[in-house]
Amino acid sequence: MLVLVILGAGYFLKKEHSAKVQVLKARALNLLELLSLEMLQEVTDFQSWNQEKQLSYSHVLSTDRFLVFGPTDPIVAVLGRDTMLSCTLSPAMSAENMELRWYRSKFSEAVFIYQNQREQKEGQMPEYSGRTSLVKDFLTWGEAAVRIDKVRISDNGQYTCLFGKGRFYERATLEIKVAGVGSAPEMRIEGPEEDGVRVACTASGWFPKPQVQWRDLSGEKFLAFSEAHAQDSDGLYRVESSLVVRDSSAGNVTCSILNPILGQEKAKAIFIPDWRKAVYQAAWRKAQLYADWRKEQFQSCE
Template structure:
């Protein structure tokens, strides 16, 4: 690390003091914030570097889980759990190279020491703390830099009325900057450069310059590391005899060249004219063929093309009709539910292939899903969740000593295909999610993952994510989300019910046990309202590409949690009384 060069100790501590003044207040007992370095940390190749990380407020982290990881949670650099280091899940390149600086976990400090810095260590790092029911993380950037060998400059010989100079160097990181300069410091702007990286990620550069002015005398090749600002250079003198001498045949060649070009142009014009005459005669001979024979041939080809296209069309239609998805309500004897298909994603299960193909055949896009009557279960609430009187809406508690977390639907799902729709309000600067969970995850907290039986998407600091760390690039923030569950074929998909666009589909898997609708409202004014759907009715609003042809189901008045403003500029919904999630709310 670069040592502090401030003129006084007070100025050196100024950035840390400013950071402490900006620390946010802690919302509830047991919660905390994680902070790292405010700016990038620079380290040179082969040295050791320390990445700072600490908890606020100060508390012991000896019984917490500490994890340093790269861009993804599973790219672990260092793991501390059960009061000891864990090496099984670490990336191979960091085994034996990482450790904590001192024993300061009891004071909430977890600075990571990385030994023998390599080029591959360059990039983003995340410091993650979890106490079993609350977790937080901070990110910081490590910039790796290395100064390579001094440049070697040599003359390769005369070329293009000048002298070619080659500058070679290796062992730099990141990519160095190359400059050629006159003796008075003026730069040469036109030169070529070839660069490559070795197995350790270090850059080698070969820069070539052609000097045509014999009065230059000497040139300097300079190599600069843009991170460290360190430069290495080498100058070389160009003897005047190296410059090529003018040939006496050059003036004669310049005079004869125009005459030669005129002769070639004349020959080309004559050849083209003869070729045109020959082609015209051949075309006249073709036109003498009987017109009837040509007409019959054209008709045969057109009929053949029509038959081939009709065969392909019939084949695709039969394949679609054979793979279409259907489901019935209740005991299997109820009315059919038809949904229009239009998702552009590719699903590996055969039951969804017809859904994807339906995008090619607008008249056949239908899916059968049953509208699922979701009622929130007060007994499944975890943390400070507040439910509405009709148990159709939820939001995070505003109690300063209790933050909200999760709740589940009362009705479980064990088979068939069903869907429900959720209207989400005030998602900016909040943390919330929705999806499906297994029965054993209804009243427990764990990091969301399909491996643990939780399939959710949601908002985290204004970023739309799947799982807990997969960003979803969307054109607009979805305010009305449809959750489609195909239990028999292991498919969970999410759609923006405003325009019918596809948001995300989890990889198919085999379900077991009972699945429940799952909702998360961690903090902020975010609220979720279950939209009223006609059970058993046809619902073709997702997924179709033309939203004008869709029948949209709307939330019934009085179901929404008041938020001060409606979705997409609409007026706020009617207020519904909210009840805290306690044992008293479990009675109907």
């Protein structure tokens, strides 16, 4: 009887485990189906475009073949200014009668489309409408560039340029690194902190996340006591950093905000008078003595 009970319990445990495995498998299959559908849609968009070309041309001449090259290094674009995405054909040949397309991570996310020797608005992403144009100065030599006006943070990231001639096409990838310099730092003395003087530094409107550096009058760096970053609704960074100055010889303290992409910084210095250091240090010692006194009183009452 005991053996039957044990066998029955084992059967139900095995059945329950099998049910859980089936649920996990079903979830995994659903996830794979969603991913596959998204990838399939992207492939379908590109294949539809490619099939249209194949219907129009029955063969590809060897003279129609080419390569497309873009910049090997990221394109640094300053917020609010214009930038260009340039691609070049090799060997050099005219691109006037080619189909040109610049797009983001997906073929359907068109930034700019040039077809039949004119710009095509249909299929262009709304955020690039009226903000992009084709630079045709060197189009006959095989170089084409799209100008993006008034760069935004959303322009940051990867792009692809595609050149098509008949059935043949080639593409190259490019990257834009958006950077912006924000406000100069604002500094203030906050008060006593750990037997020293606490100094705060704030700045806003930077992109990407800026770096904060503290220095004394001789240029020696200090380690920040605290540092916090936050992004506003436009994606720009605000930074707040603080430093505790304990060295009585450090009269001037400088806070600098650095953009790591542009290498540009804005700095501001603040002077901490000796009398203020002495007052804060005395206040800190009194606070410590009071805390110690309170601790002794509390312990004596136990």
